[in-house]
Amino acid sequence: MQDQKDIKKTTYKDYAEKRASPSPLIRDTFLAFIFGGALCVAGQGLTALCLAWTGSEKTAGTLASLALIAIASILTGFGVFDKAARYGGAGMLVPITGFSNAMTSPAIDAKSEGWVLGVGAKIFNVAGPVILYGTLSSAVYGLIYYVLKTIIL
Amino acid sequence: MVRTVRPEHPVSVTVTAAVGGKKEWNGPLGARFDYIDESDRFGKKTWEQSEAESQAIALRLALNKSSLRETDLDAVVAGDLLNQCSSSSYGLMNFRIPFLGIFGACSTPAEGLLISTLMLDGGHYRRIGVVSSSHFCSAERQFRAPVEYGGQRPPTAQWTVTGAGAFILENAPGRVQIDGLQIGRIVDAGIDDPGNMGAAMAPAAFEAFRDFFEFSGKKPADYDLILTGDLGAEGSAILKELALRAGIDLKRHNDCGLMIYDRATQDVQSGGSGCGCSAAVMASYILPQMFEGNVGSVLYAATGALMSADAVKQGLCIPGIAHIVSLKADMKNNRGERAQ
Amino acid sequence: MIYLKAFLFGGLICAIAQILIDRTKLTPARILVGAVVAGVCLSALGIYGPFKEFAGAGAAVPLTGFGHLLAEGVRTAIDEKGAIGILTGGLTASSAGIAAAMLFAYVSALIFRSKSK
Incomplete structure (x- = not known):
């Protein structure tokens, strides 16, 4: 009896998943490509500008990232970023602009709960996992790198 | 066992009032709403308070339309999507009407009508208000992501309505x-x-x-x-x-x-x-x-x-x-x- | 030329992420985590460094570039300071970006308030 019911459940789930019209893949992917590509071109342009200004390639790259973070944060504040991301999708989220939006949106949102327990606590709600797993995986890589280096040398 | 109930005494819906936001105003039913706030804020600072206020506005409108005072209601049955039914409690706390908070997600308005019909049919109550509300922004905050977060929605997703409906029911024959x-x-x-x-x-x-x-x-x-x-x-x-x-x-x-x-x-x-x-x-x-x-x-x-x-x-x-x-x-x- | 390469490769990374969002159960948050971890791995395997030389901002701007930054930072720190670099390298290298994101997010929270959609 229980088995029969479970089979029915999986059948309905399959049926519902099959009939649900999927996201328009070609359109979404094309838009992600265009938006993401355009943001990278902007990053390249900003890097060139900063290079002319500072003369250091490394600093220029960092400054370009900072500029993109700042722009994305302001656009998030004006409520423009999420509208653009509705079209650009991963093209807006995967570049560093998405990281900035992931920090700014909970910060603005959590204002109503105050500056410490609201903004302070929730600012990492969306971007926290990125920082955690990025740092974690880099530390794991560092450990492996260090061990290999010590053994080999 | 599911029971299909037919009230033994007449129970009628006498008046309704609907409140909405900008997107609802732009929808096909926009002009039929009794009250629209295009800012979706209903004069309040936070989205949760806005939703609570939308309930208060809806109930007040329903009372005004039928020239009733709040003391004319024996009870109000209300619900919303937020944790602990907070929009209903905060929205209706100043009314001083005996209050039942209910949760049935999007089925809440029917749940409210159903409960109050049984209360009226039972003969202990004469007139009951039913209020139900949701707000796009407060629902996004609780169920999904911050309002300004740049996410995409699948074609099967649904958009939470910013609005409230209020109904007044009586234990008497009516329209x-x-x-x-x-x-x-x-x-x-x-x-x-x-x-x-x-x-x-x-x-x-x-x-x-x-x-x-x-x-x-x-x-x-x-x-x-x-x-x-x-x-x-x-x-x-x-x-x-x-x-x-x-x-x-x-x-x-x-x-x-x-x-x-x-x-x-x-x-x-x-x-x-x-x-x-x-x-x-x-x-x-x-x-x-x-x-x-x-x-x-x-x-x-x-x-x-x-x-x-x-x-x-x-x-x-x-x-x-x-x-x-x-x-x-x-x-x-x-x-x-x-x-x- | 570098602009064209930045466009094509940056766009490509985003397009792959979009396909994953649309066709798998992966939510955007998971995609972002995946992109950073993928960047760390590709950098560890010595692939992302040359790719960045080639594609410029097309490799630096996507979050995979953030992962590369972390991995590169750890590698350099270990080379310079030894074992302590395992812990200090990643966040030191990415500190500017993270601090800036926090700062701008906070300032935005001071200035703006949530708008209805």
């Missing part, structure tokens, strides 16, 4: 009487995708209709309109397929989630949802149409997806529910009252 009720069972159809709540709720709506037609002796053809709460385009299509297979004819079916927005131009994917969705559609459009005698009988089944944000993260299924309220407009009485 629109409630002549049937059915409390729904929780139906777990195995759907765990919060982006497809229509599919999670459709089986509950189907079961509710199947049981209702079996137990009440009524047929789909007895109704001018068979109305589901908010299945959206996806859930409505599934409901129709399920009904067709069971030999139930739902030709006169419509869905509140499809009526409140124009899906072609308003970017709402599968349609509207939320405790305010069918409440606002019923209060702004369906019941006024019945008051005016344009629609004779409506079978209203509000559907709800009874999940929490954490349950979804824990990978649990989304249980669906559908409560039925059968409404009948008394055309004779209607003319009589108008003549006065």
